[in-house]
Amino acid sequence: xxxxxIGLAVAPARLAAQDHGQYTQxxxxxxxxxxxxxxxxxxxxxxxxxxxxxxxxxxxxxxVTDDDLMRIVTTGVPAAGMPPFAFQPAELTGIVAYIRAxxxxxxxxxxxxxxxxxxxxxEGKGACLSCHRIGGNxxxxxxxxxxxxxxxxxxxLHRSLTDPSAGMLPIxxxxxxxxxxGRTVNGRRLNEDTFTVQLIDDKERLHSIEKRDIRNLxxxxxxxxxxxxxxxxxxxxxxxxxxxxxxxxxx
Numbered sequence: 730x731x732x733x734x735i736g737l738a739v740a741p742a743r744l745a746a747q748d749h750g751q752y753t754q755x756x757x758x759x760x761x762x763x764x765x766x767x768x769x770x771x772x773x774x775x776x777x778x779x780x781x782x783x784x785x786x787x788x789x790x791x792x793v794t795d796d797d798l799m800r801i802v803t804t805g806v807p808a809a810g811m812p813p814f815a816f817q818p819a820e821l822t823g824i825v826a827y828i829r830a831x832x833x834x835x836x837x838x839x840x841x842x843x844x845x846x847x848x849x850x851x852e853g854k855g856a857c858l859s860c861h862r863i864g865g866n867x868x869x870x871x872x873x874x875x876x877x878x879x880x881x882x883x884x885x886l887h888r889s890l891t892d893p894s895a896g897m898l899p900i901x902x903x904x905x906x907x908x909x910x911g912r913t914v915n916g917r918r919l920n921e922d923t924f925t926v927q928l929i930d931d932k933e934r935l936h937s938i939e940k941r942d943i944r945n946l947x948x949x950x951x952x953x954x955x956x957x958x959x960x961x962x963x964x965x966x967x968x969x970x971x972x973x974x975x976x977x978x979x980x
Contacts, residue, residue: 752826752840756819760827761834763820771811776832785832787882794971795841798825829883839887840967847972850965855957863976869933870917871954872901876978886970890961893952903953904928906938907945914938918948 765774776784799821805813816824829839851857858867861874877886889896906914906926916930926946927937957966 752822752829754834756823756826757830757834759820759823760825760830761823761832763816763824764827764832767814768824774832776828784828787828787831794843795825795829795967796843798828839883839970840963841883841974842964842967842969842971844968844971844975846965847968847970850961850969851972854965855961855969860954869929870931872917874973874976877976878974879977881973883970883974886973887966889954890966890969891956891958893954893956894950897950897952897954899948901952903949905947905949906943907947908938908942909944910942 764772772778772782772784776782781790782788801811802814802816802821802824805811827834829841851863857863857874860868860871862869862871863874865875881889885896901917904916904918904926906928908914914928914930914936916928916936918926918928919935920927924940925937926940926943927935929935957969961969
């Protein structure tokens with residue numbers, strides 16, 4: 730029986746690229762073999778046989794990081810009837826890789842690091858709060874991240890960090906408004922109704938513009954957020970993702 734007491738929900742990774750914190754195909758294949766022989770009897774082939782746990786969908790109980798997963802597998806959960814497993818380090822890595830791939834050997838897998846280190850990167854080296862806001866701290870120029878862990882899975886978070894334009898939701902696309910008097914206003918659209926458009930610009934100034942005064946409204950497809958691929962190491966990306974998945978709108 731595998732991971733019978735694992736915590737915070739984390740969606741399985743489904744990205745095409747194989748770098749920046751993802752496990753290798755060899756590690757995923759190793760985990761698939763071990764899961765089939767050691768874990769599927771209790772957890773089922775789809776990882777959803779135990780109530781409250783769905784390994785394929787990334788729904789757990791008590792923990793979130795990859796190290797936490799390895800510890801649970803190694804020590805077991807006696808109260809839940811899960812025995813300890815004496816796997817070698819490479820085998821433990823494989824098990825976690827297979828879980829992070831959503832129990833699908835053809836799906837790439839993304840590592841999740843340590844949330845505390847990720848928080849330090851978000852607030853320091855990553856300078857994320859210069860644009861984003863978390864729990865009342867930071868800027869309002871970019872979308873608030875206070876509940877991003879509930880809104881986005883690990884794969885989407887990774888994509889947003891490494892390829893922001895590809896990972897940008899339509900609601901978050903920047904807009905460029907050209908007024909009939911020739912002035913332009915650039916920013917993030919907050920709301921739009923029949924008669925007006927409200928947006929916030931890069932100085933955190935709010936604008937409410939009458940549609941009758943607009944000559945053209947263009948929705949941009951390129952994100953103003955820089956890619957962190959190359960700016961952060963694979964370990965740092967894994968730590969940032971670990972922190973972001975804990976942000977679920979709770980005080």
